[in-house]
Amino acid sequence: MLSGEQSNTENFLVKLFAVVPLLALAASVPFAWGWGLGWVDLGLAAGFYFLTGLGVTIGFHRYFTHGAFKANRGLRIALAVTGSMAMQGPVIGWVADHRRHHAFADREGDPHSPWRFGTSPAALARGFWHAHMGWLFDREKTNAQRFAPDLLADRDIVRIDRLFPLLTVVTLLAPAVLGGVITLSWWGAVTAFFWASLVRVALLHHVTWSVNSLCHLIGDRPFAARDKSANFWPLAIASMGESWHNSHHADPTGARHGVRRGQLDISARLIWLFEKAGWATDVRWPKADRLGRKLNPGHSLSLRRSARRA
Template identity: 75%
Template sequence: MTATAEGQRATTTNGGAKPIFGERRGFWPQFGTYIFILGPFVAVIAAVPFAWGWGLGWVDIGLAAFFYTLTILGVTVGFHRYFTHGAFKAKRGMRIALAIAGSMALQGPILHWVADHRRHHAFSDREGDPHSPWLFGTSPIALMRGFWHAHMGWIFDRKLTNAERFAPDMLADKDMVRVHKQFGMWTAVTLVAPAVLGGLLTWSWWGAVTAFFWAGLVRVGFAHHVTWSTNSVCHMIGERPFKSRDKAANFWPLAILSMGEAWHNLHHADPTSARHGVLRGQIDISARLIWVFEKFGWVYQVRWPTPERLARVTAD
């Protein structure tokens, strides 16, 4: 079995007869989706005038950088490379820690995230893909509509991906089901913790307010758009040195902020690879963290790229 075939098999486990969609998102979860997507988005827009003359200090910058790094790596290393694609195996404590860190990015509960992303790979850039920019055609208007849909429009669809079809292994994991149900609590933690730390470090209520804004709302909103750009931009423009069934491409300007996720072409050519940036000069911070975890013995059986794996997927 080729690496590509293996990756596709991993993303469609038990995918036979079960429907793509499961239950519909209820009113209050849907309301919460709007609040926690649009709220940080408004905060990002407001950030420029806020930063111009007041309201931003080094404590805010430090806390924002810390929580951004923690939570975005929770998504890239945890939700994506580990839980969705099985790029390595992890001990129980590491599994739970990665699930919590990813949940604190406020990109949705872990079972929904994994099911959505496995569905994305099963139907990438075809009918059934939850966030392809190519679903409406190739005209300028269709691509504008597709970009909006791929970037964030798809999130507001109340139809949930069927986790029984796309993530039965996650449903069978009691730890992951528990973290999934605790999403509201981790939402509160990721917003309140920066405010508490900001208040303590500056010993002021104003420090708590500015930390909540910058290291809470703005940080979450910024991380959202970095992640969503992988869905939208990296399926529209960029280089494609590897063979994949879709239009996934490398977009180097996003490489650092996305912790290596913007080397998206290799990922779709070989989904289970623990490293996405495999060519010269392609920095992949997520892969380096996995390497560190492996050295400490916290993760094992890491699926690192090999010359043989790369040769099978290199474009002619």
């Protein structure tokens, strides 16, 4: 299940990438109080947030981890690149960790279960920290040979995995360069770097990590699952549909997580567009009969009218 430990350098870089954007997020309120934030910064931050976030939700998660659809080579490479630019780690390690999570969800072996230390208030507080970001500082490494052999056999993905340091530089510097060019000023580059690089990365980190922590602690559980996954609607937009987590754990290979009527899932909408364009095929849209068998007592299915409609 494991393949040794992170090196000192790897462990330091994980801490650096987790802590520095977090400090930027903490500084954002006083920094924005009356100065240092403009429409260019907001536009770049939103653009890079959704570009890289969808690279994770559609690419790293629904496609590479769960095979919710098949992608042509161009789309596969684009998803691997944009997902890597979210600074959540190289694609192969990310996928291996998440497949391990599903194999042992909320049990021994799950890398980030909030129930790891027990059910008392103190244990859950400790578990929340562990599931949210504490597990990132553990030195243990998931065995990619066991959990992601398909990606290790894909030369394109292996190459992109190795390019993660370069893509990290790109995702941090590209907003600054664009901010400077658009505003024709060095100050525009500085503020864009702060908002669209550091703060954007930190916000996306914590939304993603909240799916690991909050969405295994609180929320609605309409479907039976082997774990304590829950749907947490306040994160639906920010997580691009990932916070419909109980629905996902009930049907892991489904391309749509917000399966019930009214549940917004931006990632599924984009997969639907990829399918219409012919870039994605064999999309696994939710089926009423499959989900109906997993419905918990007291809950109605209320699926969208068409199982194939995103």
